Amino acid sequence: MTSLTMAATNIITDQSALLAMKSHISYDPQNILATNWSTSASVCSWRGVSCGKRHHRVTALDLSEMEFTGTIPPELGSLSFLVFLSLYNNSFHGSLPKELANLRRLKYLNLANNNFNGEIPSWIGSLITLQSLFLFGNSFRGSVPSSLSYLSKLETLDLYNNLLQGNVPEEIGKLPSLKTFYLDQNQLSGSIPSSIFNISSLQLLDFSNNHLSGFIPSPTLNMSSLKIIDFSTNNLTGPLPSDMFDHLPELEEIYLTWNQFFGSIPSSLFSCQKLRILSLSNNHFEGTVPEQMGNLTMLNQLFLGFNNFTGEIPRQIGELKGLHIISLIQNSLTGTLPSEIGNLTQLKLLDLSYNSLTGTIPYVIGSLYNLETLSLGVNRITGLIPPKIFNVSTMIDIAISANYLSGNLPSSTGLWLPNLKQLILGQNELTGPIPSSISNASQLVTLELSLNSFSGFIPDELGTLRNLQRLHLAPSNRFNSTIESTLWGLRDILHINLSTNSLSGSLPSDIGNLKVLTELDLSRNQLKGDIPVTIGDLIELKRLFLADNRFQGSIPQSFGNMISIELVDLSSNSLSGAIPKSLEALLYLIHLNVSFNSFEGEVPYGGPFVNFSSLSFMGNPGLCGQQRMQLPPCKSSTSQRSNTTAGLVLKYILPVTLSTILILVLIIVYLKWHKKNANQPSQEESLHLETWRRISYQELDRATNGFSESNFLGSGSFGSVYRGTLPDGVEIAVKVFNLQAEKALKSFETECEIMGSIRHRNLTKIISSCSSGDFKALVLEFMHNESLETLLYSQKKILDLLERLNIMIDIASALEYLHHGYTSIIVHCDLKPSNVLLDEDLVAHVSDFGLAKLLGGGDSATQTMTLATIGYMAPEFGSEGIVSTKGDVYSYGILLMETFTGKKPTDEIFVGEMNLKRWVGESLSGDSDAVIQVVDDNLLSRNHEDFEAKKDCLISIMQLSLKCSADSHEERMDMGAVLARLNKIKVKFLKDAHSCF
Secondary structure, three states: HHHHHHHHHHHHHHHHHHHHHHHEEEEEEEEHHHHOOOOOHHHHHHHOOOEEEOOOEEEEEEEOOOOOOOOOOHHHHHHOOEEEEEEEEEEEEEEOHHHHOOOOOEEEEEEEOEEEEOOOOHHHOOOOOOOEEEEOOOOOEEOOHHHHOOOOOOOEEEOOOOOOOOOOHHHHHHHHOEEEEOOOEEOOOOOHHHHHHHOOOOEEEEEEOOOOOOOOOOEEEEEEEEOOOOOOOOEEEOOOOOOOOOOOOOOEEEOOOOEEEEEOOHHHHHHHOOEEEEEEOOOEEEEEEHHHHOOOOHHHHHEEEOOEEEEOHHHHHHHHOOOOEEEOOEEEOOOOOHHHHHHOOOOOOEEEEOOOOOOOOOOHHHHOOOOOEEEEOOOOOOOOOHHHHHHHHOEEEEEOOOOOOEOOOOOOOOOOOOOOEEEEEEOOOEEEOOHHHHOOOOOOOOEOOOOEEEEEEEHHHHHHHOOOOOOEEOOEEEOOOEHHHHHOOOOOEEEEEEEOOEEOOOOOOOHHHHOOOEEEEEOOOOOEEOOOOHHHOOOOEEEEOOOOOOOEEOHHHHHHOOOOEEEEEEEOOOOOOOOOOHHHOOOOOOOOOOOOOOOOOOOOHHHHHHOHHHHOOOOOOOOEOOHHHOOOOOOOOOOOOOHHHHHHHHHHHHHHHHHHHHHHHHHHHHHHHHHHHHOOOOHHHHHHHHOOOOOOHHHHHHOOOOHHHHEEEEEEEOEEEEEEEEOOEEEEEEEEOOOOOHHHHHHHHHHHHOOOOOOOOEEEOOOEEEOOOEEEEEEEEOOOOEEHHHHHHHOOOOHHHHHHHHHHHHHHHHHHHHHHHHOOEOEEEOHHHHEEEEEEOEEEEEEOOOOOOOOOOOEEEEEEEOOOOOOOOOHHHHHHHHEEEHEEEHHHHHHHHHHHHOOOOOOOOOOOOHHHHHHHHHHOOOOOHHHHHHHOOOOOOOOOOOOHHHHHHHHHHHHHHHOOOOHHHHOOOOOOHHHHHHHHHHHHHHHHHHOOO
């Protein structure tokens, strides 16, 4: 009887503890507790509660994934027989009550994926029977408690994705039973404790995504259980210990990406016969890829990209028949692709882009029947594309741009690829037509064939590719057909670029079917006829380029319906009539070019027209308008009335009536305007709010494939940039700031402040920012042609004189806007080729405002301690820290010289007192032919028919560059004058060059 009484008392104690738990749960969407946890039923029958068979006490409480919100009450510590406690994946919050230390029988504790905060309490070390501890996915702060070392039976310790800081305690090495240890996604610093490698039972060790530094300690014991090591995304450095892998015989996966390791791959690695995944990318490893890699017969994923490996790809890699992934992107690999790659029958991804590989694509790649991604872009590969590649039915992405491929695309014998989504072959030497069999690639999303020599008809079959979103067949191709009507049936297409071909015919009314189209570029063709009225149905269109064609007629009034439009270029056609006032409704229009047509009448002056200059309307002698636009004033005409009665009405009655009406109208308009402006943002604010997108870290993670090495674009002083694609198909560049770098946070804040408010065709557009904990990123427009620096010093694409001139006009236009066209003066402070990005049409976009200064209150200059890039800094910037718009002008002058000479200001030829400015200046002090000695060899040759026109143009450009880069800031021009001068140089060059033919 006494025993039964005690059992009843104890179960009442357990019941009280659980009822306290129920009272601390504030949100129960499934109504679990209200309907199930009732005192009318036994505690042991409550949902989530289990009791022991002998003592009838609560031994397990499992409330996982029930969507609860609440806190843990202290009373829970009275469940003295509790062995299993899980609150996994709910919304519990607050700190952990110290009374939980009374759960001395507890073996399993899972509080993961909640909102707990505060420090991990040291009393957890008193739960000496604990075997599994899961605290991941919370907001725990502070350090990892050293008291965890008392948990001698602990097998799993998971502290992933918290806010933990400080060092990893050495005492952790005293956990003799530990098998799985996760500390990833925290803010831990210091070195990796050597004691970790004393835990002989350890099977998995994950310290990734922290701020750990120093060397990896070399294991001294034979760790025969360890299978997975992940130290990626830290600041670890040094060479890998030469004997590191001698003690890891069972190792299956090792991840060391995104660190600062250097040296060669230690030979001890190749004794790990069970290794399946080797990821060493984004470090500074060097030397050749060892032939012993062929010893790793179990290897199926190999990531060595973004290092400094040289030499040839060893053929032994091609003998690892279990390989699924090979990524050697962006090293300095040379030689040809080994034909042994054809042995890798399990291979799914092959990425060897951004190297210096030569030779042809091995025919045997077409035998890789599991291949999904083939990326060989930016190499020196020549020859034909093996036709068998287009018969690999699993293929999803083919990217072999920027090589020297030649010949035709395979015709009907291939190109069926039912799963292909991307075919990127731009910037090669491919010829012939697009084969009609491309219609079999029914899943195709992107077709990029620009900068080749394709010709013939644009096939009807393109219109059957219903998933197509990006179609780029320009420039430098020679398509000479009409635009097939089926193309206008692609209702999901986002981008069409057919510019710089020889297309003829007219635009049909069916163009209005492309409801989601955001960019249409048909410039530099031979299209004619009227612009159809249905073009106004393209309400998502942002960019419209129809320049250099033979269009006639007027601009349709329906243009005013294209509410998203930002850029319109209709220049160099035969358009006539008036410029419609309906365009005043286009609030996002930032660039309009209707020059060199036959327009007449008054230019509208409302809406976006307040920002346009005379450059938008030049070459239309019939136009008139405001003096600000440098247009002749419009003539006013009055008609005379001969009727006496009408004259009396006009003289006496009508003015009084009109005056009364006008006063009433003005009062109504004022009241509405005042109310509207009290409740609505300004036009600039509205533009910002409409175009800004909310993008979470998870969306960026998915868009960039987990910020994978295959999406890496490059790095700078404050972080790294990745390419990504949002779910709606928008391509983005994600600039992730390394907050450990000095002033990186300030750079992020500056770019957000400045780039979030400015809008101009030639400035990089910011789509969003992401700031979450220690993650800071900007989401920007993706630029297909990388930076001006890349193109100036790359042999893949040689910029001609006019292309360079257009780019410099774009940059000048951007700076003129920053200095004079915004509400405050903005000084960029770091203008250089790497900060000028080029889109697929070679339109320049000034980027990277991390050092920019915002001058307000009438200030024209300020001082700073921040230095810009050597060689581009104005003298007063470097010596006194003076920041002004004239400093940007100086940098622009140096950039102008570099763009047309192909020489950096830090080039090795400039020694002693000789520098880029003096070199250019001395060339202009001699005879006119001396300019040949300094300009890029690709720009000027005596055997060119337009030699004199080019020479005169280049002399003018060099003279302008010297005026911009004068030592005294008072002698430099302002950017408005620079822009005007450049446009005059361009107009004169086009006129002189045209007269040569």
